[in-house]
Amino acid sequence: xxxxxxxxxxxxxxxxxxxxxxxxxxxxxxxxxxxxxxxxxxxxxxxxxxxxxxxxxxxxxxxxxxxxxxxxxxxxxxxxxxxxxxxxxxxxxxxxxxxxxxxxxxxxxxxxxxxxxxxxxxxxxxxxxxxxxxxxxxxxxxxx
Numbered sequence: 001x002x003x004x005x006x007x008x009x010x011x012x013x014x015x016x017x018x019x020x021x022x023x024x025x026x027x028x029x030x031x032x033x034x035x036x037x038x039x040x041x042x043x044x045x046x047x048x049x050x051x052x053x054x055x056x057x058x059x060x061x062x063x064x065x066x067x068x069x070x071x072x073x074x075x076x077x078x079x080x081x082x083x084x085x086x087x088x089x090x091x092x093x094x095x096x097x098x099x100x101x102x103x104x105x106x107x108x109x110x111x112x113x114x115x116x117x118x119x120x121x122x123x124x125x126x127x128x129x130x131x132x133x134x135x136x137x138x139x140x141x142x143x144x
Contacts, residue, residue: 001041001042002039002040002041002042003039003040003041003103003104003105004037004038004039004040004104004105005037005038005039005040005051005101005102005103005104006035006036006037006101006102006103006106007035007036007037007038007052007055007099007100007101007102008033008034008035008099008100008102009033009034009035009036009059009097009098009099010033010097010098010100011030011031011032011033011096011097011098012095012096012097012098014095014096015030015031015082015096015097016031018081018082018096019031019078022074022078023074026073026074026075026078027078029075030063030078030082030096036055036058036059038051038055040103041103048101048103051101052099052101053090055099055101056090056093056094056097056099057089057090057093059093059097060083060088060090060092060093063075063079063082063083064079064083064088066079067079067080082095082096113140118142119142120140121137121140121141121142122141122142124137124141126138
């Protein structure tokens, strides 16, 4: 059975420091957290670490491809500095980014709210959060 695996890719502090001298708009593309997903599983000997290694290499290949399409760009310069000389492996990823894997279907927060026992929000401080959050909590409290 195939499952949808989700991967949160986040920059490490080392990447933020490395890109500090580059144009902020260009560096931002490398520094924004990203959410990737992939079908995985079935009858296989693959383990989570194998899938993670492949996603890391796909992520790097994505940047390599982008740099090849725009060889004179600042993006290409950054990719060259981050990747270093070939051959490359997934450890280049580990130097600059972190990866967190979630396997299976995500929970739907709205669906969970609809299934909660009455009174589940009654213990929350009415002044919690912004006015928008306060209004939302008030809508979900048991009527007096």
